[in-house]
Amino acid sequence: MKAILFDAPGSPEVLRYDDAPDPTPGADEVLVRVRATAVNRADLLQRRGVYAPPPGASPILGLELAGEVLTPAGPWRVGDRVMAVVTGGGYAELAVVPVGMVMRIPDSLSFEEAGAIPEAFLTAFLNLFTLGRLQAGETVLIHAGASGVGTAAIQLARVAGARVFATAGSPEKCALCRELGAELTINYREESFAARALDATGGRGVDLVLDFVGAPYWQQNTAALALDGRLQLIGFLGGSAGQIDLGPILAKRLHVTGTTLRRMPLPQKTALTADFVAFAHDRLASGELRPVIDTVYPLHQAAEAHRVMEANRNAGKLVLRVEESVTQP
Template sequence: MRATVITESGGPDVLSWREVPDPVPSTGEVLVEVAATAVNRADVSQRQGNYPPPPGAPEYPGLECAGRIAALGPGTEDSGWRVGDEVCALLSGGGYAELVAVPVGQLLRVPAGLDAVEAAALPEVACTVWSTVFMVGRLRPGETLLVHGGGSGIGTFAIQLARARGARVLTTAGSAAKLERCLELGADVGIDYRQEDFAKRVREETGGAGADVILDIMGGSYLDRNLRSLNVGGRLTVIGLMGGRSAELDLGRMLVKRLSVHATTLRSRPVEEKAAIVAEVAEHVWPLVENGSVRPIVDRRMPLPQAAEAHRVMESSAHIGKIVLTR
């Protein structure tokens, strides 16, 4: 098969479309013929040498895909999946390729009404948002969610899902165009983080109370302002470190307001934990996708051999939603 190989750590030009050995599914895995995959910030970090794949994962980038099952591996005969089934999948790596081996617990059916390109833009964001905002953050109807980076793939999905489940949504973004799109997707308030103090604006928009849950991609540089933006009993979920790895944590503020901070990743979790998340996504999120309440936002489609250019677009932050690579 062919796959996008990271020849060395560096810029987008280190990505090369090459012939590589076909993957062989292990026990509990199926082989998926990839029709499309999506670009995530984690792929860029891996290319730069900052986010190596977990042990046993494919070395090629790509944390999600859509396609069809090409072969069943050992122990999957009674899984309910069959050769030829149209699927999308959460991956630990390997999506930038023609074939990828996937644990059966990380497979999802392609939602009704979506094509493979749209479906490829779903697994990573759906599993990330559900596991952080709802499983860890425990966002409930009537509460307020603050989403940082609302124009991203994660952000556009989080806005829609939280709104569909009855929450009020505030979001930050870095341009008027992105904020306008976020409002179209269901955000109640858009905050330009380049022009405003988001912590002050959040307090103003919530009558001084603050958000109940925050979904944060920035990390260190936002930590203090995030804590100041939380309501009593608020939950901060950190899934990215674009603003640095460390910052001083005000335990006094946390004690007084009974705050909690959760830092979590999805890629390195055990197969069993990922399967549990995927099962919840199938139960709670897929029906909302199929009835149109939540949709994947695809900014552009590009051929898989053009992964380097796709990474340049990702790093420019010129996109809104997901960049999808197609066969």
């Protein structure tokens, strides 16, 4: 099969489109002919050599995919259109997926649209509901609202009946967040998101914050949270180290949780997948929820997609279309 490979960590230029061994599915796995995958921040970190895949995972980049089943297992049959989160291997013509992680693609969605769903929507669902315990009527502040996870989180929170605030770095990205259902958008380059969030809640603060930035946002995040508020740490784009004040954790009885979907035990990810499908499949089929795609690139242009994400030029997902033919088993 063809795949995107690299021999040593580095810039996007280290990525190459080349031959790789075909993966072999285990007893509880399906082999998928990948039609589309998408770029995630974790892919950039892995390429740079600072985020190794978990033990046993494919060293090939790619944490999500959409395609067709080639070898049946469990309820899945040859030709089924499916999508899934994977621990690696998405940037390839073939990939193996545990049976419990496989999700059926709604008939109304293309492979490219489906390839933009799994990692973003499952990450958002995990942090909003499973860990963040967001309820209807509560208020959530979503950072990086125009990112893949951000655009998914805004929609999921909206359909769950929450008030949604979002930050973004340009007027255009703020407009996208409002289009998706954010009641309040804040350009973090121009104003204090904590001050705006407090003002919009009459000084009470928000119930939940989804943060991708890390240490630089700690003070504003804790200031923006209400009593018994929850802070979900999803990433550290601004760095993980710095001088922080722990006082608000005690004073406000705050709950701070960090997680990475990639390293969750498989039984937990399987349960998460089932919960997400029950909540979102019909909504994706009807268009009530939708993946937001910035650009679709052919797989061999993965390096360019990495450059775009590193420059923070995308709004929504960067999808890689896998068009090459493979010999079916």
